[in-house]
Amino acid sequence: MSPRRGLDLKVILETAAEIANTEGVEAITLAALAKKLHIKPPSLYNHIDGLSGLQSKLAVFGLEQLLKELTKASVGRAGDEAVQSLAEAYVSFARKQPGLYQLTLKAPKEEDTDYHAVANELVELLFGIFRAYHLNDEAAIHAVRGIRSILHGYTTLEQKGGFGLSIDLDVSLRFMIDTFLAGIKSANRK
Amino acid sequence: MSPRRGLDLKVILETAAEIANTEGVEAITLAALAKKLHIKPPSLYNHIDGLSGLQSKLAVFGLEQLLKELTKASVGRAGDEAVQSLAEAYVSFARKQPGLYQLTLKAPKEEDTDYHAVANELVELLFGIFRAYHLNDEAAIHAVRGIRSILHGYTTLEQKGGFGLSIDLDVSLRFMIDTFLAGIKSANRK
């Protein structure tokens, strides 16, 4: 145990995520974070490497939580059902934690190995699910890229209010996943 | 003509877009912009309503350019060919103007009628293209939402380096559009 136990990194990240979720990503400042933690801004430098270091850590923190939710949603399921369940969990996470979700794509630097480790796990999860469709290696890569694009694109547009109000959003998501999977299966038959 | 002609708003927006494209969206500051324009930061307030006002104007500015490119790419084409051509133009725009593309989704406020006017035109363009698939009204909405999600999601992930390097990106985009359209057609036959 270290001398002079202070703040826990986890508490810092949770507090920052709370700010992001309630006030928006741009509201994350060291000043606001320090105030919430009842310390002075410079003290944060004992735990994080400035604002950009905090953002990097938040990206990993968020990605880990997302991965956990997606894993939970897909275990015990296969094929279309697994994909739909994962998609549902994906948007559910983004709705509950909009700020943290946005942070999961914030400035992933080349050298941030922590980030890429989790990101790879997420991609591997998707590959596993798509194994049920018996695609060749390259097709599987395209399929995984496709589903990631749909999920992220849909999520962002929903968050930004990019879709009109009238027609049910969940139905749209289900439709686009269904359609994409139908396309994969129809190509498979050729 | 106004007394004391100064800077043109178009020049301001072009200069800001250049900063965004070359140094990143977060590099857009009134200080940096003023320096590039050889004026002092407060003078910018004669033309724009602060930093957030600038961002709003840039969102419209970028969306207009994107719409123009997409329109150009889809005239004289129909069906799958029109969609693929539009998709190509979309990512091409985002690659040439990464910063400006990101700005097209920056903080679209409810009351920003300029923004929503252009955004609606873009959606109408897509509806027009999907008319060739003879979908009912609701299915058309889902389809347009789907293609928008794919395009934005793909673009963002490509920009952030979210896809690994090995497999060709353009092929992936073509694959996901193809697959989505195949899904639409297979559902149509039922």
Place this chain on the structure above:
DNA sequence: TATAATAACTAATGTTATTAGTTTATTCAA
């Protein structure tokens, strides 16, 4: 109990956005 390590602190600096008030240039009417 003393030392070393660590986390908090204060003080200071530089960057930025923004507001208020002033000066300057230019169009247009007298």
Place this chain on the structure above:
DNA sequence: TTGAATAAACTAATAACATTAGTTATTATA
């Protein structure tokens, strides 16, 4: 041709913020 009106530039000042340097306080362990 001149002068008033207008609008765009300016200077000066303030507040919020990130960040660094250096100091103080606390606590595990030797």
